[in-house]
Amino acid sequence: MTRLGRWVGKHLMITLGLLVLLYMYIPNFIVALMSFNDASQSRNLYQFQGFTWDNWLNPCDPLGMCESLRVSISIGLAATLVSTIIGTLAAFALVRHRFEGRSTMNLVLFLPMATPEIVMGSSLLALFVAAGFGGQLGFWTILIAHIMFCISFVVVTVRSRLGGLDSNLEKAAMDLYADEWQTFWRITFPLVFPGILAAALLAFSLSFDDFIITNFTSGQTVTFPMFVWGAAQRGVPMQVNVIGTLMFLVALGAVIGGEVMSRRRARGRVRAAS
């Protein structure tokens, strides 16, 4: 009985865990499969009809899809840039400085993460309308909204990296006659950089994928999620699945590539040291 118990304890959890992981991947399998679906003969777009390369060869066929993709990427990049800079500065202030209003600021940064998107989206719409911008919703109002909800996530990510930093490294640099700027750029910044990069990646994926807040602030501008939403009413073109699969592969490649590179660099550093 105890041996059986031990076996169960050892393998049951990992088996169950892998099953949960598998469940999380079912939609991705379906999306990848449907990207090869030949839907030209049928109107039933929620069934696999036959295999074709066409969707992959002509990804921009559906009217407006690639345009919406370009809008999403531009907004994503701009929102990432601005929110990463603003958020990183704020993280430095919160970790390295004691100032009046610090706990209030912590609360203000926490709130957007604890507010349902629909409340934030509708409140922004209420503001834009009250301020007389109701007729000018578009690229800029979407960008403003995206920067707003990305800032908190950037601060949290960079802050956790900065908080775990050994401040003795900076003190050592100062002891070796580095001035403050040298210490910052040679020691602090390189050590925090992985955190900033992770924050930027998170900000981009949040912005690129956002639908609810965008829906309230977009006016006539169509982002990729807005395109998918609009298309879902009529039947989604199969090329949407191509983009979905492509995004997944690019992101996975970037994460794996980054991991391999940081490992190689670490190995190089060990070799240089010895």
Next chain:
Amino acid sequence: MASLQRVFGKNAAYLLIGPAAIWLALFFLFPMLSLLTTSLSDPAGNPITGYDLTWRIQNYLEALGDYWPYLLRSLLYAGIATVLCLVLGYVLAYAIAFKAGRWKTVMLVLVIAPFFTSFLVRTLSWKLILADNGWLVETLKALWILPEDGRLLATPIAVVAGLTYNFLPFMILPLYTSLEKIDPKLNEAAADLYASPFQRFAKVIWPLSLPGVVGGTLLTFIPATGDYINAELLGSPNTQMVGNKIQALFTTASDYPHASALSVILMVMIVAMVLYYVRKAGTEDLL
């Protein structure tokens, strides 16, 4: 940063925090105020010309009277989805933290990776999985789990399943962070003292993972309550949540005052529940 301190003195911190503070004040706090005033305005206006603030409290009573079933349904669906996420997420987070060994990082990446495919696209694929003539429905019918004319799509089951799927990673990550900090030796010590596996879980692992449980349930429950994507794509008119109603009032009905009132009600309800829950769980340092 210290040089900034030298140049700007005590104000360095305010220079650093300033941009974030201003942005959030202008585009988070100020809109909330705007939502509040809109919710108290006269509905007899339109989005182009704006609404007159007449302190019309009736908006709240009318919104509550008309839409309370949607609020209840949102809380119910989000609550069930949160419990399901907790069970599924705990299993996976536990497996990664204690059983994955050198595969830990790989499994963590695998948890996040699916979410790079647009979530609307992934949610739409559930439509295919749950479809009336799909293999899942056919199998369940063959096993007599589902009646002959039964269906999954456009039922509350589909909406709850969609919510559970979409918010699962928000549960897994905080749970993992908590579980990973637990020293496995504590578990071994309990085993040495003749605690059964169940006792070890109930008396050692579970209490120590509580911060993750609280964080994860909040991160799942809050967005799930406000969600309307799953109800719209996978549900039917009978499974609409409060988010659907708010969205429809804003976009199709252009009734901003009642929509704003409903938004404020949702927000107040969530804040009240979160505060009560966090206090009850005794982890106020989370905020």
